[in-house]
Amino acid sequence: MNDNMAVMAAYGLKKAYGACMALDGVNMQVRRGDIYGLVGRNGAGKTTLMRMATGQSDPTGGELELFGASGKNMRLQRSRTGAMIEIPSFSPFLTARENLEYYRLQRGIPGNQVVDEVLELVELADMGKKKFKSFSLGMKQRLGLALALMNHPDFLILDEPINGLDPEGVAEFRQILRQLNRERQTTILISSHILSELSNVATRYAFMEQGRILEEISAEALHDKCRTCLRLEVDDAARAAALLQTELGTDKFEVLPGNVLQLYDCLDDPKRASYALAKNGVALLAMEQKGADLEAYFLDLIGGGRHA
């Protein structure tokens, strides 16, 4: 498969529930090898998008593709995916092993050792005869992940997968995702409210709000945008740029429209910059230290103070 091929792509995807637009013209591409983080508030449309990708819900407009297939052909491609949407659900009267064996038989996955392998991977191998109905939320999440991994998927769709996991579980989960992505080139679409956790694994992000994708950005580009810097507003950006090079000997800055410079140097001693500019007759109109993490970036993007 071509590395640049979109494992999942949406073109003007829409979903309406009555008058409410849960998805309003979503365009996105999850490319092979991505760990694609979906960021958005409750009701932004993340789960709706994932439910469509997994066939639980049909779009009311636009097009969705999986591995290049759309429409009825897309269903067959779903056997290459693993999914965990919302809270994992299993038959309450069966054990972890029995539940997985049931789905293994149903999906025609050969060899029952695969059940032991995935149970081992998510550390549920020694659950014995404990029924699913007695599982904690964390154990349910682990079993959901085990089911999603059982068919060795090329594409994993995970909706809030670390809800209910203890810190150790979160770390193990992160490790599993990285390992799958690195060793099996598994593409992963993941949503989480815990943005710090998402920022630990994602290689690409989409920010969603009110059923729309506000921005799609790579982790590197986001990192650059979130870098701590000094924001200098001056009366003459060209001269200020030249002064930063000659007086401070740095080229770690960007010139932005509106006579604004972003300086990624002198962060521990901002006075050096202001002194160099003032000494050479460049008026410093404003100076502030700027920097953001994923959460701050998202909040800035949606223009609100509410949490994701």
Place this chain on the structure above:
Amino acid sequence: MLNYIRAEIYKMLRRPYTYIALGVLLALEALFVSMFAFHNSHSLVTPFGAAIVSIVEMGTIGFCICLLTGDIVFAAQYKNSTLKNEVSFGLSRAQIYLGKFLAQALLSIVYLVVMMAFFLGLCAVCLPMEAGNFYTASEGLTIVSWFLAAGLPLWIGGQAVMCMCLFLVNGEMASSFLYVGIVFVLETVIGLTGLFAGGSVGDALVTLAAYFPRNMLEGAKEVVGNMTYMGQAWLVGAFWVAASTAIGLYGFRKKEIK
């Protein structure tokens, strides 16, 4: 499809419900046979042949068993939200629907075979074979065989209705009520409406009511051995399977899985 049915069998064999329900039904049968045996010990003799023919009077129980077998196989999939695991792997809605229906029908047949074998075996052990003025063993078995052969498609038709209700209505209680409404109440309502309406419309309604599975089975009691009626029973059963499967599948295809 075979994989799907195999998985359903795996699941139902691990459900205590499967065995408890069958155990209760067998216990009721044992109680029924013990009543014959008790009467026999007080001079009223009911031989094997006469006892087993009583099955003909209890055909309606088969439609009640459809409720149980449907519920056992469907296993509250809407309440437990487990259908999403099947859909998200790319199994088609048709495969899921038909797989569940076939598993339900299979379980119904297994229940029927076990219950009949248990009942006939218990009767053979507990009741005398000498017929006197009653049916001989061979006559009784012939009547029962004909009745079971005529009833089977009608019970499977009932199972198809139960499957449709389970897929179309969220909640086992609501789907059971719908099933009872269709199989037990609707025919009566249509039949009575026909009788009150009279004329050609009334006749049409009475005729329509006669083709409901339970009415067909009730009618079978009166015409034991009539192969034309058995043919009609198979046609009516096939119609109910086809119609309810078509409606259920259409509704399920449109349904959002949550």
